[in-house]
Amino acid sequence: MNTAPVGNLRHGLIIEAPLRMVDDGASAATSWSFVATVWAAIRAVSGREIVDADGVSARLSHQITIRWRSDLTTAMRFHDGSRIFLIHGLRDVDDTRRRLTCLVEELAS
Numbered sequence: 834m835n836t837a838p839v840g841n842l843r844h845g846l847i848i849e850a851p852l853r854m855v856d857d858g859a860s861a862a863t864s865w866s867f868v869a870t871v872w873a874a875i876r877a878v879s880g881r882e883i884v885d886a887d888g889v890s891a892r893l894s895h896q897i898t899i900r901w902r903s904d905l906t907t908a909m910r911f912h913d914g915s916r917i918f919l920i921h922g923l924r925d926v927d928d929t930r931r932r933l934t935c936l937v938e939e940l941a942s
Contacts, residue, residue, distance in 0.1 A: 842872040
């Protein structure tokens with residue numbers, strides 16, 4: 834079984850949802866609104882460096898496990914201080930709705 838025991842949920846993460854706003858010039862901007870604070874287990878999965886026109890950046894993949902939530906979507910993100918995790922996938926590993934495993938990419942420069 835690939836679920837984290839409750840004792841491993843030791844990282845306090847903030848869940849944020851996108852809030853799209855349009856100004857008078859019809860330009861759209863996205864800000865993020867607070868949804869909840871959750872306890873999570875974070876496990877690094879992979880990492881690589883990307884070289885493009887903007888320079889070198891890092892792509893770090895993680896698996897974040899939290900207690901089950903039915904309202905989490907891939908449009909949301911996790912936030913921990915200066916760390917931001919974009920959610921790419923959600924999985925109930927053992928179909929019990931006790932734990933939710935999130936496949937995420939950490940934004941890093």
